[in-house]
Structures are given as C-alpha cells and as structure tokens.
Amino acid sequence: MAEPRLPRPSKGIKQELDAERKERVPAGQFLTEKFPVLTFGPTPRIELKAWRFRLFGLVEREQELTWEQLMALPKTVVTADFHCVTQWSRLDNTWEGVLASELVRLAKPSPKAAFVMAHCYGGYSTNVPLDDLLQGNALFAFRHDGKELPADHGGPLRLVVPKLYGWKSAKWANGLEFMEKDRQGFWEQRGYHMRGDPWKEQRFWDELT
Ligand SMILES: Nc1nc2c(c(=O)[nH]1)N[C@H]1C(S)=C(S)[C@@H](COP(=O)(O)O)O[C@H]1N2
Ligand SMILES: [Mo]
Numbered sequence: 001m002a003e004p005r006l007p008r009p010s011k012g013i014k015q016e017l018d019a020e021r022k023e024r025v026p027a028g029q030f031l032t033e034k035f036p037v038l039t040f041g042p043t044p045r046i047e048l049k050a051w052r053f054r055l056f057g058l059v060e061r062e063q064e065l066t067w068e069q070l071m072a073l074p075k076t077v078v079t080a081d082f083h084c085v086t087q088w089s090r091l092d093n094t095w096e097g098v099l100a101s102e103l104v105r106l107a108k109p110s111p112k113a114a115f116v117m118a119h120c121y122g123g124y125s126t127n128v129p130l131d132d133l134l135q136g137n138a139l140f141a142f143r144h145d146g147k148e149l150p151a152d153h154g155g156p157l158r159l160v161v162p163k164l165y166g167w168k169s170a171k172w173a174n175g176l177e178f179m180e181k182d183r184q185g186f187w188e189q190r191g192y193h194m195r196g197d198p199w200k201e202q203r204f205w206d207e208l209t
Pocket of ligand 2: 038166
C-alpha cells in the first residue's frame with residue numbers, strides 16, 4: 001500500500017531559503033538557533049524603582065531618566081540578526097524598545113559629539129560611533145522575541161546595535177555619554193576593534209582594519 005503523502009515545500013524553495021539565510025551570515029560566523037548568554041562577570045539585578053538612565057557628556061543639559069520616563073517615549077519593534085565575535089550568529093531576533101535615535105534626540109548632543117560610550121550597571125562599557133547609533137535600527141530594548149528581556153540577556157534594558165558585533169550591544173544599559181573623540185570601552189581596552197563591523201570582520205584592533 002502506498003504511503004500517505006504530506007505536502008512538503010519543494011526542494012527549490014528550501015534551497016532559496018537556505019541561500020537567503022547564508023547571505024545574512026558574515027564570514028567566520030556559524031548559525032545558532034539557541035540564544036547563548038555572553039557576559040563578563042555576574043548578572044546585575046536592578047529594581048525598576050531604582051533604575052536610572054543618564055544622558056551626559058557633550059549634551060545641552062545632562063539628564064537622568066526614570067523607568068516611567070523611558071516608557072513614555074515612542075516604542076518600536078525591530079527584527080534583526082545578531083553576530084557575536086566568538087562566531088555565533090542568531091538570525092531574526094525581535095526586539096521591542098526605544099530607538100537609540102529617540103534618546104539622542106532627547107539628549108541634544110553638541111554638534112561636536114561624534115562618538116558615544118554606552119555605560120552599564122555592573123561596570124561594562126562599550127564605545128560606538130554616533131552615526132552607527134543613529135542608523136541601522138539601533139535601539140534600547142526591553143523585550144525579546146515577544147517576552148520580557150531576561151536579566152541574563154540584559155534586562156531591564158539593553159542596547160542593541162544590529163549592524164555591529166554583539167559586544168557593542170551593551171546589556172543593563174544605564175547611560176549614554178556623548179564624546180568628541182573615540183575612547184575605548186571594556187573589550188576595546190582588551191584588544192577588540194573600535195568599530196566592530198561584522199561584514200568587515202573588524203574583530204580585533206591590531207588588524208588595522
Ligand atoms: N554589560 C554587558 N553587556 C554585554 C556583555 C557583557 O559582558 N556585559 N557582553 C557582550 C557580548 S560579547 C555579547 S556577544 C552580547 C551577548 O548578549 P547575550 O548574552 O544576550 O547573548 O552582549 C554584549 N553586552
Ligand atoms: Mo560577544
């Protein structure tokens with residue numbers, strides 16, 4: 001007796017999907033469906049009541065936002081791929097949060113500001129060119145794939161810079177410092193690239209890329 005047949009996508013469609021996904025994975029990266037946790041040190045726990053976010057450095061007026069003030073800002077949903085320099089990539093992450101450009105707008109940086117330092121609870125930091133923060137849907141996220149952002153992944157609030165390697169996506173973000181000159185953050189002081197574009201494999205600074 002013949003086996004009952006279930007409709008399947010034709011091989012052609014599957015190959016096209018695979019090719020499309022492959023194009024989204026930069027050189028030297030491997031896909032994972034899991035969401036690994038990559039943190040240097042322990043996970044800070046922050047109560048929303050005590051949570052604050054500082055906008056400082058080259059700004060018109062320094063400010064400190066409460067969680068309520070952050071929640072009052074326009075929200076957005078971004079779907080983006082994530083590439084960690086330790087070679088895993090996770091495609092199609094759905095992030096919900098506030099576009100980084102909204103916080104930059106609030107901060108009113110001086111025209112001299114060309115870089116930011118993202119600061120975090122726990123002491124981590126990472127530097128990002130202001131242009132990279134204003135483009136490519138960079139956002140401060142509090143939800144991931146439809147759920148509240150878990151503490152291990154940076155909750156209550158993390159930066160996500162989809163166009164740069166994952167170490168620029170600062171977890172437990174608590175401030176943005178606007179700077180005229182670029183300065184090294186935590187991993188950059190330990191040899192990581194000042195910019196970190198995965199499409200240019202800007203992993204380490206000594207490659208002079
Ligand atoms: N505060 C803080 N943010 C951080 C890190 C960290 O150690 N501390 N690690 C970075 C690195 S190297 C990566 S790849 C991503 C990993 O995010 P995940 O743990 O949610 O996967 O967070 C980045 N943000
Ligand atoms: Mo990473």
